[in-house]
Amino acid sequence: MPFRKVAIIGLGLLGGSIGLAVREHLPGVATTGYDADSEVRERARELDLAQTIADDPAEAVRGADLVVLCVPVGAMRGAAQAIAPGLSEDAIISDVGSSKQRVGKALAEELPGHHVIPAHPVAGTEQSGPDAGFASLFHQRWCIVTPPEDADAAKVAALVKFWKSLGSTVEVMDAAHHDMVLAVTSHIPHLIAYTIVGTASDLEEVTRSEVIKYSAGGFRDFTRIAASDPTMWRDVFLHNKDAVLEMMDRFQADLGSMRDAIEADDGEAMFDLFTRTRAIRRSILEQGQDDARPDFGRGHE
Numbered sequence: 178m179p180f181r182k183v184a185i186i187g188l189g190l191l192g193g194s195i196g197l198a199v200r201e202h203l204p205g206v207a208t209t210g211y212d213a214d215s216e217v218r219e220r221a222r223e224l225d226l227a228q229t230i231a232d233d234p235a236e237a238v239r240g241a242d243l244v245v246l247c248v249p250v251g252a253m254r255g256a257a258q259a260i261a262p263g264l265s266e267d268a269i270i271s272d273v274g275s276s277k278q279r280v281g282k283a284l285a286e287e288l289p290g291h292h293v294i295p296a297h298p299v300a301g302t303e304q305s306g307p308d309a310g311f312a313s314l315f316h317q318r319w320c321i322v323t324p325p326e327d328a329d330a331a332k333v334a335a336l337v338k339f340w341k342s343l344g345s346t347v348e349v350m351d352a353a354h355h356d357m358v359l360a361v362t363s364h365i366p367h368l369i370a371y372t373i374v375g376t377a378s379d380l381e382e383v384t385r386s387e388v389i390k391y392s393a394g395g396f397r398d399f400t401r402i403a404a405s406d407p408t409m410w411r412d413v414f415l416h417n418k419d420a421v422l423e424m425m426d427r428f429q430a431d432l433g434s435m436r437d438a439i440e441a442d443d444g445e446a447m448f449d450l451f452t453r454t455r456a457i458r459r460s461i462l463e464q465g466q467d468d469a470r471p472d473f474g475r476g477h478e
């Protein structure tokens with residue numbers, strides 16, 4: 178492994194999981210952690226999420242050859258400013274943020290002359306906080322690395338190797354492309370879940386208790402997604418605004434077409450779409466990229 182010491186800034190679901198995963202998969206690699214919230218630091222010590230938990234961000238990154246920022250995307254710039262005084266010259270500074278263009282720009286602006294290589298493990302749950310982390314989170318999951326054009330190839334290779342060691346399949350991609358793809362596959366689905374659960378709870382004739390009572394089926398899946406962390410997702414929508422708005426326009430147009438099909442009793446249009454979407458789900462299952470993988474979901478519902 179090209180790294181001797183990994184510093185993790187932000188010790189919630191992602192940061193905690195990285196700490197636990199490094200201990201399991203890379204036992205020779207030292208870990209330090211820091212979180213802006215002193216209660217999270219305390220809990221991280223109890224849970225042993227990293228070998229050392231520092232009370233100061235610059236102290237946490239001192240001597241680290243890989244620093245991974247695991248804070249909400251809106252907090253990345255501030256976290257970069259806070260670690261700057263402690264960074265080694267040849268350290269890689271990466272992150273796990275769900276949107277990449279603005280995060281990459283903020284990190285590059287705050288850390289000129291450093292090796293900034295953003296990344297996004299496409300792995301998570303609706304849970305947050307230090308108790309939510311688990312070592313197998315990244316198993317059989319994509320991790321998308323979005324290096325700037327002038328990135329040092331050896332440093333990119335080292336980061337790719339790190340994520341592979343934690344069980345991920347790695348793809349290197351342009352940040353703008355990442356943001357467009359993830360807007361469709363992750364950000365808009367969360368927006369739809371937040372909206373539909375909000376709509377259901379707002380409806381006067383569907384009381385809150387009935388929403389809970391009858392949510393055993395498909396609606397329950399939406400409520401899981403809609404329970405995701407409000408700070409994280411507010412930041413994602415604001416930081417990937419352009420791609421999210423573009424995809425929302427597409428989605429609204431498609432929703433309008435579906436409305437027209439229902440109004441016109443056009444069963445064929447509906448049947449064709451539902452057949453296509455069923456095939457997509459089946460191909461996802463065939464590729465093994467699903468919650469049905471053996472070590473996922475248990476104990477994290």
Ligand SMILES: NC(=O)c1ccc[n+]([C@@H]2O[C@H](COP(=O)([O-])OP(=O)(O)OC[C@H]3O[C@@H](n4cnc5c(N)ncnc54)[C@H](O)[C@@H]3O)[C@@H](O)[C@H]2O)c1
Binds near residue numbers: 186
């Ligand atoms: N939750 C997911 O499913 C998921 C999946 C992939 C990527 N991500 C990304 O990972 C990042 C972290 O998400 P999470 O789910 O672990 O959130 P989380 O709420 O579980 O943890 C975030 C932690 O960051 C800390 N923090 C906030 N500002 C800080 C700062 N300036 N310095 C140090 N610590 C700070 C918070 O106190 C909190 O403990 C986000 O950027 C998110 O977009 C999340």
Ligand SMILES: O=C(O)C(=O)C[C@]1(C(=O)O)C=C[C@@H](O)C=C1
Binds near residue numbers: 298300302303362
């Ligand atoms: O499974 C979930 O609960 C998730 O929402 C995980 C999920 C996703 O949309 O796939 C959420 C945000 C991330 O940036 C990566 C993964």
